[in-house]
Amino acid sequence: MNKAASLTAAVVATFAANQALANAADLTVFDWSGYEDQGFYGDYVEKYGGAPSYTYFGSVEEAFTKLQSGFEADLAHPCTDALRKWVAADLIKPIDTSKLENWDKLMPKIKEVDGITIDGQTYMVPFEWGNTGLIYRTDMVSADDVSLQLLADPTYQGKVAIPDAASSAFAMAALATGASSYTDMSDEEFQKAADYLRSIHPNVRFYWSDAGQLDQAIASGEVTLGWGWNQSELNLIWNETPAVMMRDVDKGIATWVCGYVHLKSAKQSDEQVYDMLNALSSAASGKYIIENWGYAHSNADAFAQADPELIETYGFSDVDSFFDGSLFFDAVNPEIEAKMLKEFERIKAGF
Numbered sequence: 052m053n054k055a056a057s058l059t060a061a062v063v064a065t066f067a068a069n070q071a072l073a074n075a076a077d078l079t080v081f082d083w084s085g086y087e088d089q090g091f092y093g094d095y096v097e098k099y100g101g102a103p104s105y106t107y108f109g110s111v112e113e114a115f116t117k118l119q120s121g122f123e124a125d126l127a128h129p130c131t132d133a134l135r136k137w138v139a140a141d142l143i144k145p146i147d148t149s150k151l152e153n154w155d156k157l158m159p160k161i162k163e164v165d166g167i168t169i170d171g172q173t174y175m176v177p178f179e180w181g182n183t184g185l186i187y188r189t190d191m192v193s194a195d196d197v198s199l200q201l202l203a204d205p206t207y208q209g210k211v212a213i214p215d216a217a218s219s220a221f222a223m224a225a226l227a228t229g230a231s232s233y234t235d236m237s238d239e240e241f242q243k244a245a246d247y248l249r250s251i252h253p254n255v256r257f258y259w260s261d262a263g264q265l266d267q268a269i270a271s272g273e274v275t276l277g278w279g280w281n282q283s284e285l286n287l288i289w290n291e292t293p294a295v296m297m298r299d300v301d302k303g304i305a306t307w308v309c310g311y312v313h314l315k316s317a318k319q320s321d322e323q324v325y326d327m328l329n330a331l332s333s334a335a336s337g338k339y340i341i342e343n344w345g346y347a348h349s350n351a352d353a354f355a356q357a358d359p360e361l362i363e364t365y366g367f368s369d370v371d372s373f374f375d376g377s378l379f380f381d382a383v384n385p386e387i388e389a390k391m392l393k394e395f396e397r398i399k400a401g402f
Contacts, residue, residue, distance in 0.1 A: 075101030078319045078327060080311075081114060081124040082107060090339040092330035103327060110216075118142050123316035125324055130309040132218070134166035134174055135382040143312040145172040150325045153332040157349045160374045164308045165381040176328050177310040177349040179340055181281040182366070182377070183219060184296040184304040186265075191275045199227035199303045202276055203250040210275040211251060212265050215258035217395035218383060219305075223278050224248050226303030226378055235384040241394075248398050258399060269294055285345030285365065298366050300376030307380045310349070341365070 075096070080086075080103050087105045089096050096102060106124060108114035111133045118127070119140060129137060137143050148154045154176075161167075161177045168174070187197050202211050213220055224244035225233040236244065256274055259265045266283050268274035270292045277283070279296075287294040298304055311331060313324055330336060337353020340346050345365045348354075354362060354370070362368055383391070 074323070075099035076104045078103040078126070078323050079124040080105050080327070081118070081122070081127040081314070083128060084109075086128060088343075090343060091336050092327060093335060093339075094330035094333055095327050096330075098326060099323075115140070115142075118314070118316070123318065124314055125317040125319045126311050126327060127314055128178070128309060128311055129175075130307055130380060131164050131166040131175065131177075132307075132380040132382050134312070135169060137312065138169055138174055142315060143174055144315055144317070145174060146176055146313060146328075147321075147325075148173055150321070150328075151176060151332065152329045153334075153350055156334070156352055157332065158351050158370075160371075161308060161349045164379060167308075167310070175310040175312050176332055177308050178331050178336075179310075179344075179346040179348055180306065180308040181346045182296065182298070182304050182306055183214075183222070183278065183280055183380075184298060185223075186269060186277050186279050186284050186287070186294055186296045188269060188272065188275050188292075188294050190293045191272070194297075197276075197297050197302075199223060202227075202254060203247070205254070207275055208254050209256045210273075211254040212257055212259050212268055212274045212277040212279075213251070213255060214278060215260045215399075217391040218380070218388065219278070220248055220395055221391045222305050222378060222380060223303070226305065233378055233383070234381050234387070236387055241387070241390060245394050245398065248395070252398055252401065281345045281365065288345075288364065296366065304377045305380060306374070306377040308349075341367070 082105055084107045087102065089102055108117065111129050114127060114129060115133065115137065157177060161180060164177070166175070167177060185197065185199060201207065213223065221244055222233050224247045225236065227247050228240070228243040230236050230240040230244060256268070257264070262280060262283050265274070265277050265279050266286045269277055269287060270290055284294065284296045311328060317324060332350055334350045334352035334356055337348030337350040338356040340348050341353060341357040342361050347367050347370070
């Protein structure tokens, strides 16, 4: 190659690198706060020289409303219980699994969770999954005594916190009362679940909407028992608070699966979108989220790469038990969901 050709090649390479850096932020992700963490998508950063742009939502309901109102992005991060509603509203595109480098490495049971595939079309690349369960202070409650029924014990008046979310509250109530179905409860099962929530209302110090509020209350001892997420348990462990999540599937624990969807409003190329999806679903991403966030990942290889002691500490050493015995947050029958919302407001108001 002569000097002129070499110079031209160098200029082209520099221009391409600058373009990659400039274009990294052109991909827009509609997400929960915190998921901009570059540890989740290192391969994307390596290829494009930077991170995508992020816009945040505080709840799946908020995200749905905003997207219906015309908000545009390339990717969004709902959970599986919302997918049927999002598909019905024509907000998302089917996923072309042939473009996913890690699709065959994702746990089969994760890919089978309701909503990921609808009418033969795949609509989500599952990313993280974890539990919503009863977190308790081990220095104040015995592991032998802890149960969902304990939340109604007068001993714990003012020492309980549960989410300010009807679906999560009724999932807990369905587990506590032995309902055969959380997503489509009979009238009798619904009434038992509502009665259970009423029985614990006098003990509720607050209904939390910010998980940080729950973490602080358990850490200080203000709250002894709280229905919360893995991240809360992890934060407490990191801060050396004697607290753990009850993971006895016979006593009741729920499992959620969230992931990324390709929005119909997407403006960026499929190549860039799938580069991000491939980065998110890689084993390296999974290792990072397990070790640093305490959530499980959809890629099975991530568990082989992550620190086994941390996997044990965070409760994911027996993954199959969660799939076989826990309640999954699936799409709730719309009529039941409306009843839950109405009844939960009455319960919180003391009726």
